[in-house]
Amino acid sequence: MNTIAPIVPSPDLIDFLQDELAVSPAAIQLGMRQARNSQTLLPMALWQYGLVTMGELNQILDWLEQRPVPSYMA
Template identity: 60%
Template sequence: MSQQTQLVDYLQQELAVPAEATALGLRQSAAMPNLLPMVLWQYGLVTTPQLEQIFDWLEARIV
């Protein structure tokens, strides 16, 4: 399972981000997939606290 797939699962299961929102984010960040969390935040699909949770999750996955 790719990290992006794991991130999408996390977004949908843990943060309750709708599938439509993650699909939009994926389309908008297609050229630079690492920007998915920022794209979701920019479009107002996740809150600033949720964005911080996403970054914490990503950081924990890297270690």
């Protein structure tokens, strides 16, 4: 059976979600569980389950776009 290891969101992303968008820790935990189950990224899972709005999803994606690419992905 082929399984893909879940992508663990960075602490910076978690901080952004909580500090800038006021996403609760419980919503983040639910989003992480759903992201793992559906093999998608946390921001998409949060949006798909109504935990962030489309506008907030765009803010998250804009924030991620501004982040430097981790060295292991370059």
